Amino acid sequence: MTDILPTYADMLAAHERIKPYIHRTPVLTSSFLNEKTGAELFFKCENFQKAGAFKVRGASNAVFGLSDEQAARGVATHSSGNHALSLSYAAGRRGIPCHVVMPRTAPQAKKDAVRGYGGIITECEPSTSSREATFAKVQEETGAEFVHPYNDTRVIAGQGTCSKELMEQMEAEYGHGLDAVVAPIGGGGMISGTCLTLSTLAPDVKIYAAEPEQADDAMRSFKAGHIIADDAPDTVADGLKVPLKENTWAFVSQHVTDILTASEQEIIDAMKLTWARMKIVMEPSCAVPLAVILKNPEVFRGKRVGVVVTGGNVDLDKLPWTL
Amino acid sequence: MTDILPTYADMLAAHERIKPYIHRTPVLTSSFLNEKTGAELFFKCENFQKAGAFKVRGASNAVFGLSDEQAARGVATHSSGNHALSLSYAAGRRGIPCHVVMPRTAPQAKKDAVRGYGGIITECEPSTSSREATFAKVQEETGAEFVHPYNDTRVIAGQGTCSKELMEQMEAEYGHGLDAVVAPIGGGGMISGTCLTLSTLAPDVKIYAAEPEQADDAMRSFKAGHIIADDAPDTVADGLKVPLKENTWAFVSQHVTDILTASEQEIIDAMKLTWARMKIVMEPSCAVPLAVILKNPEVFRGKRVGVVVTGGNVDLDKLPWTL
Known part of the structure; x- marks a missing residue:
């Protein structure tokens, strides 16, 4: 672990290094969700990634x-x-x-x-x-x-490869770029990688972080201008309970446009809607971006929005809408 | 409706006709399932299709x-x-x-x-x-x-476009063809389309139909040499309860290599395994092919096998493993 921030060149080197061991995950769309949100959504499906997540x-x-x-x-x-x-x-x-x-x-x-x-x-x-x-x-x-789960230069550079692929796939498969990207925020590894990549590759793309209301330490940190770490927050989005650390805070505080939050019920509803309409299995954490897009239509309407579906490791015997 | 069988040219014309209205669904793989079956499986994901199914x-x-x-x-x-x-x-x-x-x-x-x-x-x-x-x-x-759900020339020609895409995607994305294709069989629309396309495009590819033991009328028809229609069979694979009809029987009896069956529990286990490891939402009917592959390893070991995932329309409040 180191507290020197990774560079764009580190991210490019990371992509070459890891290519043989990861999937280039597909980018999926849903006309139903486009109609419902008034935006054009492009889901980068890291739930199909090796080991089931972008990590x-x-x-x-x-x-x-x-x-x-x-x-x-x-x-x-x-x-x-x-x-x-x-x-x-x-x-x-x-x-x-x-x-x-x-x-x-x-x-x-x-x-x-x-x-x-x-x-x-x-x-x-x-x-x-x-x-x-x-x-x-x-x-x-x-x-x-x-190897720290997120406050690690090598890890952040690796997570940044996801946005690089997303931008490449947008051009190749859809013939245009994006206006915004929304990803969930917990410790901030994925968001930091997204900031690292897009601030050089596509600096006009706005970056939104999506967080559960019941674990909204990143949103409060963002507003306060310094890291606020909560003790043991409780949310169905169990991948998002951890606090920001100095490396991820550096990216979040500099490059994120806004941090939006959603309630537990909004997260569960968005999760079930995605399963039902997109036919993909994703974790509660991954539903937070769609939940905040549905909750803030004025922010996203008419925009082309990339949505990072971070993982699909979920207990199929304990789905939150059946509890 | 007509009882003249569709031709390969009808299938090609169908593909041009319907392209603007359908998804070219992705072909996904799973190293876990490859290891478990000893085969190389390529899943054609029609659960991501418009309206949620190949139909x-x-x-x-x-x-x-x-x-x-x-x-x-x-x-x-x-x-x-x-x-x-x-x-x-x-x-x-x-x-x-x-x-x-x-x-x-x-x-x-x-x-x-x-x-x-x-x-x-x-x-x-x-x-x-x-x-x-x-x-x-x-x-x-x-x-x-x-428009009959399956005993219809136009419908069979349309379903045949799925195998055409699959073979194109195999060459483009994986650089090789297939040894076999497995698809579920109910009324036989998908299997007939598969036979229609592969018997011209790739006649060496073996075609297996997968059927629930509790609705095994197609398997018994295949063995008897004539259509046997059961009255109201009961299976979790609710898309597969309908009998063969004259148009689909013509394809099944001529081009299918074998019809293999699986029990209710084997179908549910294969369904849950796919959700857990491939992170895709699919109907019980779609799990029957994987169930028969797991049950008959000697048939598929060492082979490249296309698996048609026919649809993803399932009641998320009533999953068979939680009942």
């Missing part, structure tokens, strides 16, 4: 950028979400170990998913102190390289 | 092939499934009426969906005699053209 871009860039000597000691993280799956997948492709520290109380399904991608789990107690102590021990014993 | 191909070919005089009187059908949605969609694009005869006991959601695409519903009692009488009355009053 494999940043994780692969980190893993395949390591020297052979570093790589031999493996990588490590303490995320238990899509980053853990993605880092395990990327490490597996390079043939190196990936250590994941997870609370012993984490759902069995999450542990199984990490192991399914080849990750090595070390369990800790469900407290920050135990997690940090256990993680320090794992790092000391293995010498594994820590 | 819009045949319906559009029928609607846009009508003379202006015929078209002015509209079209009519007594299906209440994807064909009704597709015919309503196509009629709407041409700006002509589409009459749909449905039992008054049909689920409100189905009626709403048909009306959502602009279809005009005439209700009948839930019996074959009432349906036939009501349909005859609608036809007499309107002069609307009957």
Whole structure:
């Protein structure tokens, strides 16, 4: 990890580095949703990405950028979400170990998913102190390289490749660019990558971040002009509970046009609408952009809007509209 | 309707005719499912098709092939499934009426969906005699053209465009062809279109039909050498309950390599597995091909197999694994 910000050249290098290990995910449209929103929406479907989420871009860039000597000691993280799956997948492709520290109380399904991608789990107690102590021990014993889920130059450069593909696909498949891009914001990795890429490649494209009302620390940070981190926010969009950190804050504070929020019910409704009309399985977190577009028609009407569908890892036995 | 079989030239003409009204749906792959089956699977995703299913191909070919005089009187059908949605969609694009005869006991959601695409519903009692009488009355009053869901030359020619696209996409995107194609079989419209196209375009490709064990009339017809029609079979794959008819039987009996079946639980497991790993919303009917591939690994191992995902219209409040 480093606090030097990644450059556009880092993003270009990342794309070359990770191309063999990721999908160039499709860009889908829906006439129904276009009519409903009055905008032209272009969905970049990272739910179809390897390991089920965009996070494999940043994780692969980190893993395949390591020297052979570093790589031999493996990588490590303490995320238990899509980053853990993605880092395990990327490490597996390079043939190196990936250590994941997870609370012993984490759902069995999450542990199984990490192991399914080849990750090595070390369990800790469900407290920050135990997690940090256990993680320090794992790092000391293995010498594994820590890859933070989002506050990491290599990770942000990797996430930036998503917008590069989106802009290329817009030109090639639709013959025009975009007026705006909307992506969900949690820790800010995807939004930072989007800012990194578009501020050079397409600086006129407005960048909107979409956030759950019940975890609106990024919106409040944006308004206050400094990072506000909440303790344990609760939202159905469980990928968006984490706070901004210094690297992502640098991008968000400089390049984002606005941060818009949606309620839990608006998120669930947008999620179900996308499943029903676009026939794609996506996580609650990915529904937040459509929810804010539906909620703020005056911002998006008549515009060409890219929407980043960040992932599709969801528990099919516990869909939020059936609970 | 006619009982003259469509030709390859009819299919080519159909594709030109319907191109402005349909999606060229993507072909997706899954390394997980490839590893699990030992085959290379290529999923032609008609769940992303206009109106949510491949049936819009045949319906559009029928609607846009009508003379202006015929078209002015509209079209009519007594299906209440994807064909009704597709015919309503196509009629709407041409700006002509589409009459749909449905039992008054049909689920409100189905009626709403048909009306959502602009279809005009005439209700009948839930019996074959009432349906036939009501349909005859609608036809007499309107002069609307009957478009059968599958036993119709124009419809079969339209469905054949799906395999044409699939073969084109295989060459363009993957650089090779296929050893086999698997598609679900109900009335046999999709399978007949597949036979029509591949028997000329790629005659070495084997064609397998996939059918629920609990509605295995096509498999029994295939073995007996003549059509066997069951009365009201019951299966979760509700799109596959209808019997073969003379036009589809002609294709099935001549060109299909085999008809393979799967149990209800195998269908539900394959459906859930696809949602979980491919992140696509598809109907139970579409899971039957994957179910038979998983069940008959010796038939498909080491082969390149096209899988037609026929549609994505499913009740998200009643998923079969949550019942």
